[in-house]
Amino acid sequence: MAVTVSSERDTVATPIQRAFREALYAGAISLGLFVLFIGLRTDQNISNELILVQRWGLLAIVVIAVTLGRFVYVAYAVPAMERSKAERAQAPAVVAEPGFLKRNFNRIGLVVLLLYPIAMVLLFGFQGSLKWVDNFGIQILIYVMLAWGLNIVIGLAGLLDLGYVAFYAVGAYAYALLGTHFGLSFWILLPAAGCMAAFWGVMLGFPVLRLRGDYLAIVTLAFGEIIRLVLINWREVTNGSAGISGIPKVSFFGLMSFNVSDPNYIAKVLHIAQSGAYYKIFLYYLALALCLLTAFVTIRLRRLPVGRAWEALREDEIACRSLGINTTTTKLTAFATGAMFGGFAGSFFAARQGFVSPESFVFLESAIILAIVVLGGMGSLGGIAVAALVMIGGTEILRELDFLKAVFGPDFTPELYRMLLFGMAMVIVMLWKPRGFVGSREPTAFLKERRAVSASFTKEGHG
Amino acid sequence: MNAQASANDFILQVEHLSMKFGGLVAIGDLSFQARRGEITALIGPNGAGKTTVFNCITGFYKPSEGMLTLNRRDGSTYLLERLPNHEIPARAKVARTFQNIRLFSGMTLLENLLVAQHNKLMKASGYTFLGLFGFPSYRQASAESIDLARHWLEKADLVDRADDPAGDLPYGAQRRLEIARAMCTGPELLCLDEPAAGLNPKESAALNDLLMDIKNNTGTSILLIEHDMSVVMQISDHVVVLEYGRKISDGNPQSVRTDPRVIAAYLGVDDEEVETVLTEVGDEDVIEQLDTGPDSAHGPGNSASMMAGPVSDSVEHADEGERVTVSKGASKAAQVDARAASIASKPQSAAKPAAKSSAPKTAPKKPAAKASAAKAGSASKGKETAAKPTAGKPGGRK
Ligand SMILES: Nc1ncnc2c1ncn2[C@@H]1O[C@H](COP(=O)(O)OP(=O)(O)OP(=O)(O)O)[C@@H](O)[C@H]1O
Ligand SMILES: [Mg+2]
Secondary structure, three states: OOOOOOOOOOOOOOHHHHHHHHHHHHHHHHHHHHHHHOOEEEEEOOOOOEEEEEOHHHHHHHHHHHHHHHHHHHHHHHHHHHHHHHHHHHOOOOOOOOOHHHHOHHHHHHHHHHHHHHHHHHHHHHHHHHHHHHHHHHHHHHHHHHHHHHHHHHHHOOOOOOOOHHHHHHHHHHHHHHHHHHOOOHHHHHHHHHHHHHHHHHHHHHHHOOOOHHHHHHHHHHHHHHHHHHHHHOHHHHOHHHOEEOOOOOOEOOOEEOOOOOOOEHHHHHOOOOOOHHHHHHHHHHHHHHHHHHHHHHHHHHHOHHHHHHHHHHHOHHHHHHOOOOHHHHHHHHHHHHHHHHHHHHHHHHHHHOEEOHHHHOHHHHHHHHHHHHHHOOOOHHHHHHHHHHHHHHHHHHHHOOOHHHHHOOOOOHHHHHHHHHHHHHHHHHHHOOOOOOOOEOOOOOOOOOOOEOOOOOOOOOO | OOOHHHHHHEEEEEEEEEEEEOOEEEEEEEEEEEEOOOEEEEEOOOOOOHHHHHHHHOOOOOOOEEEEEEEOOOOOEEEHHHOOOOHHHHOOOEEEOOOOOOOOOOOEHHHHHHHHOHHHHHHHOOOOHHHHOOOHHHHHHHHHHHHHHHHHHHHOOOHHHOOOEHHHOOHHHHHHHHHHHHHOOOOOEEEEEOOOOOOOHHHHHHHHHHHHHHHHHHOOEEEEEOOOHHHHHHHOOEEEEEEOOEEEEEEOHHHHHHOHHHHHHOOOOOHHHHHHHHHHHOOHHHHHHHHHOHHHHOOOOOOOHHHHHHHHHHOOOOOOOOOOOOOHHHOHHHHHHHHHHHHHHHHHOOOOHHHOOHHHHOOOOOHHHHHHHHHHHHHOOOHHHHHHHHHOOOOOOO
16 A cells, blocks of 8 residues: 555656556556456345346446545655655654653543543433443453453563463352352452462463463463363353353442342432442442552562563573573463453453353453453553553444444444454554554663663563 | 582582583583682683583583582582572572573663562562562662662663663673673672673773672672683683583693693684694695585594594593594594694504504604603593693694
């Protein structure tokens, strides 16, 4: 797209002439390409026979659009871009003072997150806010938590883990099983599920420690699948693919419950109208609190020797060993800590859903979480949060795009194109920012001033 | 070993160290000692096995045979070949740098030095748990570690760039940073793999100062691999010379410099000079082989085969099962030996076809002088004794 054909050969030609010629080329190429794709279509007629439908009009529109597009691009867009580039090169290099938004990104983000459910309730009323708080708010926060957990393993320690969803599953099932069988409360089960997931993190960690890079990725991928298959096939315990339902709701620290039938139901205690939105709003703040816990622990750990050792491991494992760092335990702690946050997220997921089944823990989930981490910029919490917002929020928003029907006709279903648009968006972002939204790295200690480390120096890790 | 006092003089004792990679003998029966508080240089031509020795000492390789004893100042003794990799820096207090610099390039200089203090800080942070809740004891330790890092940054003349990423430093500064990082582990033995490689003369002088400073002010013993002879001769107290994994000389810089085996192997005797010496002896095949270049160094039985008889007799080593060995004739130090040996075998040359070409051309100019050396050469059986006859006639060729 951005390549101008034979730009050296005809420097004499004016941009308009060149644009004209290139537009013709582009038109010819698109005609050749699309004549079968668009010009002809196979269909069935009433008597079930295969017929060819000819769509020359549509083909003409597409070819003309391509030709015109190329013409405008070469004749006007390219010279304009070059001019602005030249201007920028001439202008004295001003040290870009980060704007107000950038400097206070974290604080603003936190305030927005805290006010979000209130704003939604005010805007849409209790019933209308359900969708926005639950589908958007809570959903995104769960992924933020998962991605921040995986960030410890991939972004900090540089261990490519493709089976992260296994720990999510362990946390969810730990909560579901212990909650339904023993009726334990969320507040006991949350740490229990975290520990359980961390334990499995160590269990996975041991055999795969000697593997690096691609091999590690494949083994962790397999581990994720093993966990899922065990959940499907161990019917006596997990109820197979039917899943576990009737998982108890979270209570407000035992003081208030969100079950309408309970005597201490929140609406009865506070004497307010009965609504399902309270529970969602409560879950939203709970998820936010868990996210903040994850962020707090991650930020703290980074400044502790163990966190520095993780990053050093990502940079150079051999140098780590030459400095007396036990790489085995360091990797295991990274696995365990990451898995623990996965377990927290899993138990929260189970509590929110009230139902778990192996369906929720397929490889695609791992891939999405990994994509969020990569898109956000490995190691950066802010970038990852934005990436989760874009990826999860974006795919949810695409469900809402009914106005596209007006553009593409009534039988256009935007949901079907969700994944396509999602993939395209990812490709574009990675072209535009290959190191993710936030490629630079914040140093964990400084002598004189804290300066971000440019992405070109950091490594992704090989193991 | 036999006397407690002498064992404590040596920080590191390498005894009969062998390292084989498949059939390749990278180190063959190497023994040497490094004195406490001294700079011991390990030199030798490319591929001599110097880095392999370091990798054995620092636990990156498990030696095939041999014993590596490290005596710490407090009297504790560690057998390095039995310690796991990461415990060698942590417990035996051996730190190292790498021939191809290995910094944490995406971390700042300060962070690099803090990572080096990992074990100390880990303990202070109560294995993370106390540190997570910000206990004052950890804060104290953290501040101390930053002070230590600042100290070494100042020594390495890098304090101005403390907050820059390590990957952003120029090459010479990266070398100094790697040394500073190693020193932050608080080592008793510092192993430096070619610290002066790629440095300009000014940087090289600064490096010498840094090493002398470390030696004089911290009491750290240094084991140094270096190709730059100006560095070796200026700062080292003791030099060990390797060639093809075997020790060919060992002593103070002066004696090593004048050792003909070293001169031939390494120390700037150019090939013509070796050639003239060899023409004297009449080794056409060897000259030919020198001309064809270093390729012939690998694989037995090439043009140097005529040397194989006498040389492998005198430089024989224990391992029987070894299949591929470095050709004896490729070793220039061995050639020096071989000259002596070939003279010794000359009287029987009619019976020995291996020495055929040496017979007609050689007219030894100083038969009396060489005879004694030759006798010793042919009598020698072990490789250590093989070193003696040639070492015993220094300066004879120069
Ligand atoms: N891991 C390994 N596997 C196989 N062979 C090896 C290995 N490491 C080293 N070698 C071989 O051992 C020999 C000695 O290598 P080493 O790197 O120790 O040489 P060196 O003296 O450090 O040389 P240089 O001056 O070039 O650094 C070489 O022939 C090398 O190819
Ligand atoms: Mg080397």
